Amino acid sequence: MSTENASMTDLTTQPATLASELFAPGVGAQAGPPTTPASDTGTAGDVQPGAHSHGGPTPTGSPAERFTSTDPDAFGVPTGREETWRFTPMKRIKPLLDGADSDARLSWTTDLPEGVELTRAEAGDPLLKGLPEPVDRLAALTRQRADGADVVRVAKEAQLDRPVNLGLAGTGGDDAVVWGQLVVEVGAFAKATVVLDHTGLARYSGGVSVLVGDGAQVTLVSVQDWAPGAVHGGQYDAVVGRDATFKQVVVTLGGDLVRLVSNVQYAGPGGSAELFGVYFSDETQHQEHRLWVDHAVPNCSSNVLYKGALQGEGARTVWIGDVRIRPSATGTETYELNRNLVLTDGARADSVPNLEIETGEIVGAGHASATGRFDDEQLFYLCSRGIDAETARRLVVRGFFADVVQHIGVDALQDRLMASIDTRLGALPALDEQPVEVA
Amino acid sequence: MSVLEIRDLHVSVGEGDDAKEILRGVDLTVRSGETHAIMGPNGSGKSTLAYSIAGHPKYTITGGTVTLDGEDVLEMSVDERARAGLFLAMQYPVEVPGVSVSNFLRTAATAIKGEAPKLRTWVKDVKTEMSGLEMDPAFAERNVNEGFSGGEKKRHEILQMRLLKPKIAILDETDSGLDVDALRIVSEGVNRSREEGDIGVLLITHYTRILRYIKPDFVHVFVNGKVVEEGGSELADKLENEGYASYVKTAEVAQA
Ligand SMILES: Nc1ncnc2c1ncn2[C@@H]1O[C@H](COP(=O)(O)OP(=O)(O)O)[C@@H](O)[C@H]1O
Ligand SMILES: [Mg+2]
Numbered sequence: 027m028s029t030e031n032a033s034m035t036d037l038t039t040q041p042a043t044l045a046s047e048l049f050a051p052g053v054g055a056q057a058g059p060p061t062t063p064a065s066d067t068g069t070a071g072d073v074q075p076g077a078h079s080h081g082g083p084t085p086t087g088s089p090a091e092r093f094t095s096t097d098p099d100a101f102g103v104p105t106g107r108e109e110t111w112r113f114t115p116m117k118r119i120k121p122l123l124d125g126a127d128s129d130a131r132l133s134w135t136t137d138l139p140e141g142v143e144l145t146r147a148e149a150g151d152p153l154l155k156g157l158p159e160p161v162d163r164l165a166a167l168t169r170q171r172a173d174g175a176d177v178v179r180v181a182k183e184a185q186l187d188r189p190v191n192l193g194l195a196g197t198g199g200d201d202a203v204v205w206g207q208l209v210v211e212v213g214a215f216a217k218a219t220v221v222l223d224h225t226g227l228a229r230y231s232g233g234v235s236v237l238v239g240d241g242a243q244v245t246l247v248s249v250q251d252w253a254p255g256a257v258h259g260g261q262y263d264a265v266v267g268r269d270a271t272f273k274q275v276v277v278t279l280g281g282d283l284v285r286l287v288s289n290v291q292y293a294g295p296g297g298s299a300e301l302f303g304v305y306f307s308d309e310t311q312h313q314e315h316r317l318w319v320d321h322a323v324p325n326c327s328s329n330v331l332y333k334g335a336l337q338g339e340g341a342r343t344v345w346i347g348d349v350r351i352r353p354s355a356t357g358t359e360t361y362e363l364n365r366n367l368v369l370t371d372g373a374r375a376d377s378v379p380n381l382e383i384e385t386g387e388i389v390g391a392g393h394a395s396a397t398g399r400f401d402d403e404q405l406f407y408l409c410s411r412g413i414d415a416e417t418a419r420r421l422v423v424r425g426f427f428a429d430v431v432q433h434i435g436v437d438a439l440q441d442r443l444m445a446s447i448d449t450r451l452g453a454l455p456a457l458d459e460q461p462v463e464v465a
Numbered sequence: 466m467s468v469l470e471i472r473d474l475h476v477s478v479g480e481g482d483d484a485k486e487i488l489r490g491v492d493l494t495v496r497s498g499e500t501h502a503i504m505g506p507n508g509s510g511k512s513t514l515a516y517s518i519a520g521h522p523k524y525t526i527t528g529g530t531v532t533l534d535g536e537d538v539l540e541m542s543v544d545e546r547a548r549a550g551l552f553l554a555m556q557y558p559v560e561v562p563g564v565s566v567s568n569f570l571r572t573a574a575t576a577i578k579g580e581a582p583k584l585r586t587w588v589k590d591v592k593t594e595m596s597g598l599e600m601d602p603a604f605a606e607r608n609v610n611e612g613f614s615g616g617e618k619k620r621h622e623i624l625q626m627r628l629l630k631p632k633i634a635i636l637d638e639t640d641s642g643l644d645v646d647a648l649r650i651v652s653e654g655v656n657r658s659r660e661e662g663d664i665g666v667l668l669i670t671h672y673t674r675i676l677r678y679i680k681p682d683f684v685h686v687f688v689n690g691k692v693v694e695e696g697g698s699e700l701a702d703k704l705e706n707e708g709y710a711s712y713v714k715t716a717e718v719a720q721a
Pocket of ligand 1: 507
């Protein structure tokens with residue numbers, strides 16, 4: 027019998043008011059806007075095998091297979107009413123969906139440690155045929171229009187001495203869509219970190235496929251530090267080999283619209299996938315992260331932790347976390363958590379965890395989702411030590427992000443991202459200095 | 466010399482029809498150099514008193530005054546109270562994910578002192594105080610209260626008191642949940658502050674055990690939202706032997 031942790035929707039709520047008002051007598055807790063359909067985050071309790079984890083009618087038999095195809099027309103033209111598109115502002119993604127073939131490229135800056143080669147695979151290359159297929163029209167268009175792929179190959183058993191860094195900068199000025207397809211192929215027992223660092227202004231649709239060899243340990247970091255106005259769509263796939271470890275860290279800070287779909291499948295037993303993400307949406311930014319972890323192989327694990335903060339009018343985030351444990355995936359262990367911190371009025375976070383369990387023989391499965399305001403007990407604790415409410419709020423938000431950013435494991439990048447988050451939050455007194463070493 | 470004066474303090478929790486009076490006229494004066502023990506049964510309102518002085522938003526002051534050296538404490542924000550020299554060691558310290566102890570301590574010290582402490586002396590001070598409380602240096606890199614044991618939380622509270630050097634420290638059941646070793650270590654930390662300077666201490670406790678380590682000058686018995694008897698440390702011995710039963714009864718009769 028499988029069980030599932032109860033959903034958690036009770037993040038303490040506190041209006042993000044000015045320092046002077048924060049603890050004024052009579053200021054009660056105020057919930058943010060109801061950001062999640064109740065049926066999606068209700069307490070799930072015990073889940074029978076075969077049951078959908080949410081309320082509502084229990085589906086009979088297995089859930090429908092997810093449709094995939096390399097042919098864009100097989101998906102039809104999305105209207106915005108489809109499940110996969112219903113959260114996306116169609117007007118703003120339209121430039122990508124309508125985008126013509128183009129020769130436009132991002133400007134690449136690469137740092138390739140020893141043991142890594144960067145090559146090009148032509149459209150007919152068998153490597154491309156074997157990749158996980160596109161799951162929506164945009165991804166299929168991208169696969170087609172990218173016309174081949176850039177391939178980062180890490181030799182088997184290579185232990186890279188530093189991360190592979192791909193700086194991918196939009197050059198702006200041009201309305202043409204940049205189509206890209208990247209394949210990261212890591213040989214068995216190799217250990218590698220690959221950083222995709224997106225900056226600048228672009229309309230970019232890029233597929234990323236990571237093939238993790240048996241026993242390999244791979245970290246893929248994707249930073250979306252785009253300039254305002256950028257539009258970025260992408261399907262990320264990971265195929266995790268036997269006993270391999272895959273970690274993905276997605277950091278979305280910039281751009282007008284970012285919509286990333288991350289899928290994980292396991293090629294053999296014993297694989298482990300960790301999907302971390304942070305996003306910070308300011309006024310009018312739309313940041314959408316859709317995850318799909320498909321457990322079809324025994325004894326694999328997945329762990330998902332996404333945290334987001336929103337501030338300003340029209341700030342919008344969407345997190346969809348689908349995890350499926352198929353009948354064959356005995357011994358699975360999975361947990362997913364999404365937390366959203368709504369810093370001001372006028373922002374909206376959608377959070378939809380979704381767990382399908384089709385075998386009772388699992389180690390554990392759970393999900394939690396919480397969207398709310400500041401935890402006023404945390405703020406009280408900090409303020410009771412003399413820290414003003416404004417600084418306390420920044421400390422809490424900074425900590426909220428640091429909790430995920432520290433999983434990147436690349437100090438310089440972590441520092442840069444935290445600095446960029448600090449800038450968004452305003453300068454933090456006393457914390458811009460170096461951390462104090464006590465030891 | 467500092468003095469914290471609490472006069473006829475009335476406090477309630479809850480809103481509107483759910484409002485419930487917890488403190489029913491508390492009078493108390495704590496001066497520099499004095500240690501006052503507040504002893505009372507569970508639910509008598511001891512934490513409510515502590516939180517109300519610190520300014521927790523959950524509690525509504527419905528009457529009375531609290532002043533520190535003549536300044537109206539109730540008018541101050543939570544952080545202003547701390548900067549004015551009040552400190553509350555909490556019964557249940559709060560976890561703050563992603564914020565390291567060292568960053569937290571330094572930010573707090575900067576706020577209290579009004580400027581960032583000199584890095585060199587600060588690092589030395591933190592080290593000294595941590596070793597005084599028998600805390601592992603690695604502790605500083607952990608996130609505030611995250612995954613701390615009960616004893617670690619209380620040591621961390623006293624560490625903050627040592628570093629922030631308040632005028633008046635309120636210790637809310639700092640002794641609860643501590644084993645004998647931890648109780649001794651924490652008490653020695655408090656006693657160092659008492660010996661070094663003229664800190665005023667308001668020691669809230671349910672048990673007399675901690676009073677063997679920290680000798681109070683005054684003992685106040687707290688029942689049903691107010692002080693019902695006051696005396697010297699001999700009063701603690703009486704409570705040790707007889708418990709709160711007689712006081713609770715009297716309070717019930719008085720209320721009826
Ligand atoms: N938020 C609250 N809502 C309702 N009652 C409360 C709340 N907080 C405390 N109380 C009640 O106030 C009384 C005093 O609590 P407290 O100050 O914590 O007592 P003590 O610290 O002496 O054990 C208790 O009866 C408790 O149930
Ligand atoms: Mg208490």
